Amino acid sequence: MKDYPDNMTAEQARVFGEDVLNIVSQIPCGKVTTYGHIAALAGWPSHSRMVGRTLRYSPQAVDLPCHRVVNNVGRTAPGWSRQRQLLEAEGVTFKANGHVDMQRHLWAPDS
Numbered sequence: 001m002k003d004y005p006d007n008m009t010a011e012q013a014r015v016f017g018e019d020v021l022n023i024v025s026q027i028p029c030g031k032v033t034t035y036g037h038i039a040a041l042a043g044w045p046s047h048s049r050m051v052g053r054t055l056r057y058s059p060q061a062v063d064l065p066c067h068r069v070v071n072n073v074g075r076t077a078p079g080w081s082r083q084r085q086l087l088e089a090e091g092v093t094f095k096a097n098g099h100v101d102m103q104r105h106l107w108a109p110d111s
Contacts, residue, residue: 008044016042020054021061027068030091031107032100034072041109052077068107074100 008016019042027033035048044050055061055069067086070076075098076083084094093101 008047013050016044016047016050017054017058019043020051021058021064024055024061024064024066024069026109027065027107029065030105032068032070032074032087032092032102032105033107035069036072037108038069070100074102076100 020038023033023038023041035051036045038051039045039047042051051069055064055066067080067083068090074095076087084098087100088094092105095101
């Protein structure tokens with residue numbers, strides 16, 4: 001991964017990537033969480049965009065429920081129309097504005 005303003009080392013980036021994939025693997029069916037929440041759980045709260053990059057470019061992410069990750073207001077990933085279909089198939093509901101109903105479906109594991 002590329003350098004970030006707070007100088008994450010290559011080893012820290014590797015561990016961060018492993019942590020992101022581990023966290024995403026735990027999101028239960030019918031729940032969602034945010035890129036920012038995952039970054040915070042991984043110990044790098046300012047790295048929500050790096051969470052997205054990790055999910056996009058890690059071959060291991062193919063077998064994970066990445067569709068359960070949305071932005072902080074419940075918006076699905078741009079250009080991935082299937083994400084909403086996958087979430088709805090799990091019972092996730094959407095508000096009139098097209099965003100996930102975060103009050104009903106936000107996953108917040110015990111820290």
